Amino acid sequence: MSKRYQTKITEMLGIKYPILSGGMQWISRAEFVASVCNAGATGFITAESLEKPEDLKDEIKKMRDLTDKPFGINLSMVPEFGEPKRTLAFCDVLCEAGIKFVETAGRSPEPLMPVFKQGGVKVIHKLTSVRHAIKAEKLGVDAVTILGYGSGGHIGTENIASFIQVPLAIRELNIPIIAGGGIATGSGFLGALAMGAEAVLMGTAFFASEEAAIHDGIKQKLVETNVADTVLLLKSLGNPIRVARNTLADECLALEARGASLEEVITKVAGGKGKQAYMSGDAESSPLACGQTVGLVDAIKPVKQIIDDMIAEADALLDRLNAAIS
Numbered sequence: 001m002s003k004r005y006q007t008k009i010t011e012m013l014g015i016k017y018p019i020l021s022g023g024m025q026w027i028s029r030a031e032f033v034a035s036v037c038n039a040g041a042t043g044f045i046t047a048e049s050l051e052k053p054e055d056l057k058d059e060i061k062k063m064r065d066l067t068d069k070p071f072g073i074n075l076s077m078v079p080e081f082g083e084p085k086r087t088l089a090f091c092d093v094l095c096e097a098g099i100k101f102v103e104t105a106g107r108s109p110e111p112l113m114p115v116f117k118q119g120g121v122k123v124i125h126k127l128t129s130v131r132h133a134i135k136a137e138k139l140g141v142d143a144v145t146i147l148g149y150g151s152g153g154h155i156g157t158e159n160i161a162s163f164i165q166v167p168l169a170i171r172e173l174n175i176p177i178i179a180g181g182g183i184a185t186g187s188g189f190l191g192a193l194a195m196g197a198e199a200v201l202m203g204t205a206f207f208a209s210e211e212a213a214i215h216d217g218i219k220q221k222l223v224e225t226n227v228a229d230t231v232l233l234l235k236s237l238g239n240p241i242r243v244a245r246n247t248l249a250d251e252c253l254a255l256e257a258r259g260a261s262l263e264e265v266i267t268k269v270a271g272g273k274g275k276q277a278y279m280s281g282d283a284e285s286s287p288l289a290c291g292q293t294v295g296l297v298d299a300i301k302p303v304k305q306i307i308d309d310m311i312a313e314a315d316a317l318l319d320r321l322n323a324a325i326s
């Protein structure tokens with residue numbers, strides 16, 4: 001029988017394992033998130049995959065038909081400037097539907113906090129620096145996910161590895177800390193808990209799962225991508241995202257190297273290209289967000305097996321450590 005990994009986060013969210021699947025646009029839809037929840041972890045339906053806030057109502061209903069386990073909503077606020085009207089409309093829907101926790105990302109959750117406090121919604125803010133984590137704690141968020149340099153997607157500009165971020169955050173904060181970025185194994189899971197994290201969050205490991213509703217051509221690309229084959233796009237614009245190296249990424253890097261304008265660079269990567277690639281399987285003409293753990297992906301497995309394998313590995317490591325000290 002598996003060891004029990006009970007933490008402040010399993011207690012706060014009402015889940016079996018302290019494992020979270022970070023929101024992933026287009027991927028984190030009801031069927032996928034339900035598979036994560038039914039395997040003992042939890043995940044977040046990603047609002048930015050939906051056309052309009054009212055669509056979230058249907059997605060939540062679908063989710064409740066697929067699982068009786070707790071799940072959250074991801075609100076990635078990257079594209080919103082000024083008052084986050086669209087995000088606030090999503091907040092109204094999720095509060096009305098009785099959702100108990102959210103993952104916020106991309107910018108400060110400050111304008112959303114009154115709505116969440118009133119609705120009794122726990123806020124897990126995802127960020128990339130201890131500096132921002134301290135600010136988030138002051139705003140009253142309930143937990144933070146701190147991402148390290150190896151993460152997939154937006155990685156911030158501080159370039160600090162998770163193994164440094166987590167202990168630094170532990171020194172500064174009183175709220176629970178979730179370690180994200182670069183975690184995909186039982187050893188990474190246990191290492192994060194040993195450093196004081198109350199849970200881990202993974203993206204890439206679940207992106208490369210059977211349940212991720214993407215074309216096999218993209219899954220094959222993930223299996224074939226080596227650890228050194230991720231690159232950072234949009235660094236020149238101060239907003240780096242980690243993606244798999246492909247033809248599009250090389251073209252984008254060349255543009256950035258010659259000092260191309262913001263518009264030129266953005267047109268290369270924006271406009272729902274990722275979604276098109278997920279459907280067509282063309283792994284070369286779109287940005288494919290993924291972290292350095294892609295180097296650990298050698299097969300596409302069901303979500304439940306990914307989680308069970310991590311827990312089994314962590315159990316075995318704990319036994320080995322206990323034997324070593326007894």
Ligand SMILES: Cc1cc2nc3c(=O)[nH]c(=O)nc-3n(C[C@H](O)[C@H](O)[C@H](O)COP(=O)(O)O)c2cc1C
Nearest residue numbers: 022023024025105151152153181182202203204291
């Ligand atoms: C394909 C993909 C899409 C992602 N989309 C989003 C998103 O829409 N919103 C968000 O907050 N994070 C997004 N992320 C980041 C993940 O939620 C998570 O923070 C990150 O993947 C963790 O690092 P890891 O990939 O090393 O596990 C995405 C990551 C991947 C791999």
